[in-house]
Structure formats: structure tokens, C-alpha cells
Amino acid sequence: MKVMVMVKANKDSEAGVMPSQELLAAMGEYNEALVSAGIMEAGEGLKPSSQGARVHFNGKDRTVTKGPFIEINELVAGYWIWKVDSLEEAIEWVKKCPNPMEEASDIDIRPIYEMEDFEEVDTDGKCLDQEKTLRHTIAMQKAQVNNYLFFSGCCEEALAFYQTHLGARVDMLLRFNESPEPMPEGMLPPGYEEKVMHCEFAIGDMTIYASDGCGDEGAFAGFNLALTIDSEEEARRVFEVLADGGTVRMPLEKTFWSPLYGQVVDKFGMGWIVMLPPVA
Template sequence: MRVMVIVKASPSSESGKLPSEDQLAEMGRFNEELAKAGVMRSGDGLKPSSEGIRVHFSGPDRIVTDGPFTETKELIAGYWVWEVENMQEAVAWVRKCPNPMIEDSDIEIRPFYEMSDFADSDSSGEIAEQESRLRCNVAAKDALLQPYLFFGGRCEEALEFYQSNLGAEIVMQMRWQDSPEPMPEGTLPEGYAEKIMHATFQVGQQTLFASDGCGEPAHFDGFRLSLSVPTEEDAERVFDALSKDGKVDMPLTQTFWATKYGMATDPFGVGWMVMVPGDQQLPTQ
């Protein structure tokens, strides 16, 4: 279950008095313990209400009031969001927490509502499904999407090619024989021990992942990597290098969105779009 652990405001927090170095260190150790236990999901301290704003709702009216607010006991100075088994576990963790204030203080624990609590109002489950989609979309906002290329036994050759022709920088690479955990018997073809298990490399400002995979053939269908370069000379050099021993899918030419644009497939089957962006850009939405 998820709970919000609320640190109640105090006269010192409302006056803006910051914790001492010892208090910060002690709370830091407690937060580290929470994180290692997999309990802490988030947490922050809040500035005093003098820097806050309240909006009062009354029918169609919205009344905005600047802080400070006088009801100190009703205010909060910080919070955590924890994932715990039950309220008893949350209480046990709070008992271990150092006093967050210089004076006596209070911490309140409140469980979050879960969609199962609204089952009587959502008999069809439609609202729960909508909520689940919304949570996935919110989580995806912080996600990092990176291409992962599988070269079917030619990864090292491909990396050397990109180093020579695109100035790629190899950040790290690990071979199957260096894996900290042995692969199950029969997973890898014979002779694959020296093949690339995982590599990270950079082309320009983009980080990509690469691997030889587990012996399956490489298929690069249905997508291309778009590579923007600053000058037409750069475009011609890169395009020629990528298409040599590969193929030209669309010759470099001028378009309404680029002074030079062309499509090529490199010797490893990876499709590229090479361009020198012009003043007129493709629409982003």
C-alpha cells in the first residue's frame, strides 16, 4: 500500500529556519535507509507558507490569498510517499525517523486511495482502466527512449564502421564471455563467447545500444535513424560512407524541409535518413 507521511509544520519551519548540518546528515541517513529498503518513492521539504498561495473555491468564484497562513498545526512542512505492506510497517519506520524539527513535532501517516476503493462507483471498470492508462502516460513522460540495435554476429564490425565514418564513441562494451552470470546452456551458438553481449555508443548527441544478440539474424525493418549534420559537405561525406557497400534508397536532394536530404541503408542493414535541416522544419505535432 502507498502512504503519504506528512511532516507537520512548526513555529521554526514557518519562520523559515533551516535544519542544522547534523539534522540534515541524520535525515539523509534515514532517507538512505528508506531507499535501500525499497520503501521511499519520493519526498521533499516545503518552504514556509509565507511563500505559498491559497485558492478558495466557492461556487464559480476563485479567491486567491497570499501566505503566510496562521493555522500552523494545519500546515505541512514536508512529506514522503512510501510503499509499505501495511500501516503498522509505516508506523515502525516513522518511529525510527529523527525529529524533523528543533522543537516537538508531529508526523501524520495517511494511506492513498486505490482504485479498488471506488469499485462501487465504477462497476464497469472503465474509470479504473482510464486511470491505469493515465498513470502509464505520466510515467512515460520521464522515460528515456533509446535505440537498441542487434547485429546478428556483426556488432563489433558495425561499431568499428560507425567509429570510422560517423565519429562514434564507444562508451562501453561487454562480451558474452565476460558476463557476470553464465547463460543457460544452449542459449548461445557455438563461437559466440567473444561476441558482443552489450555495447553503448554515441553518435553526435545520441546514445545508442548494440548487441550481437543470441545468434538470431539481424532485421532492421520499419524504421530509420535520422542523422542531421550542419553542412551539405558533411551530408555528402556521411551519406557516401553509409551507402558504400550498402545501398542508396533515395539520393541526396533538396526538399522543402532540408537543403539536403537522402536515405541510405548501411552495410549492416540499418536504414538512415541523412539531412541538413533548412529553415522550414517538418511539423512536430
């Protein structure tokens, strides 16, 4: 079950009084314990109601009232979202919490409705299906997509090349012999112990993952890295560098969608699209 655990507001929190350093540290340790136990899904402190607003609904009418609000004992100063096995488990965890205020305070625990709770109303299951779709959509909106390149033994050489000519920035690099766990026997070809197991590098605002893989991973087929550059001079320089030792599939030229566009496969087998941004 999921519960919302709410820290009730008081005159100090509504006045914007900051917690002491000791209390802040204690709450940090408590949050670490919640995360380590695997029950904390979210948690935030709320600014005073003087910085918020309230919208009152009456039929089709909407009335907006700016804070502060006088019913301090009805306000919330912070919250957690926990996933627990029972209300009793949540109670035990709350009892371990440091007093969140410098004076007497209250923490409320409220179970969160799950769609299964509405089965008697949602008789055809359409609302449940809609809820599942929305949850999937929200999860994917937070997802990150990165290219992962396998260089079949020449990853480090490729990184040096991209650093020199494309201004690549290598953020981390882990070799097979630095792995915290040993590789399965027979997985690596001879001499691969110092090859790149995993690395992360950036070109412009694009983050790319890369590895030597575990042998011949084959050519980079079916996709390209698209590199948009504002300067024509720089675009031509980059294209020539990538074409050196590689293959030009489409020379740089004007197209109806870009003032300058070309396709090239570099000497490592990586396909690139080099282009200027479209003219507005």
C-alpha cells in the first residue's frame, strides 16, 4: 500500500523559520534510512502558505485566494510518499522520525487510493486501463534515451579521435580489468583485459555511452549520429575530419531542409550526419 505522511504546519513553518542545522542533519539521516529500507518514493518540504494560493470551486465558479491562510492547524508543511506493507509499518516508521519542528508537532498518515479501490464503480475497467496508460506515459516522460556504441576493440582510439577533432568530453571510463566483479570465463577475447568495458562521453549537449564490447560486434548498421553545427566553416572541417579514412555517403551540399547537409562514415565505422540548422 502507499501512504502520504504529512508534517502539519505550525506558526514557525508558516513564518518561514528555517530548521536548525542539527534538525536538518537528523532529517537527512532519517530520509537515508527510509531510502535504504526501500519505502520512500518521494518527499518534500513545502514553503509557507503566504507564497501559495487556494482555488475555491462552487459549481462552474472558480475563486482564487492568495495566501497566507489563517487555519494553520489544517495546513501541511511537508510530506513523504511511502510504499509500505501496512498502516502499522508506516506508524512504526513515523515514530522513528525526529521531531520535525522545534516545538510539539503532529504527523498525519493517510493511505492513498489505488485504482483497485474503485472496482465497484469502475465496473468495465476502463478507468483502470486509463490510469495504467497515464502511469506508463508519466514513466516514459522521465526516461532518458542515449546512444550506446560498441567499437569492437578500438573504443579508446575512437575516444581520442573524437576528443581531438570534435571536442568530446570523457566523463568516465571503466576497463574490463577494473570491473568490481570478474568477467565470466571465456567471455573476453585474449588481450581484452584493458579494453573499455564502459565509458560515457559528450559531444555538444549529447551524451553517448560506449564500449569495446566483447569482440567483433559488427558494423554500426541502421543508424547515425546527427551533428548539427551553427558554423558552416566548422561543419565543413568536422565533415572532412570524419571522412579522412572513412567513406562519404553523401557530400556536404545544400538541401531543401538544410543549408548544408552530408553523410559520412568515419574510420571506426560510425555513421554521422553533419548539418547546419534550418533557416527560420
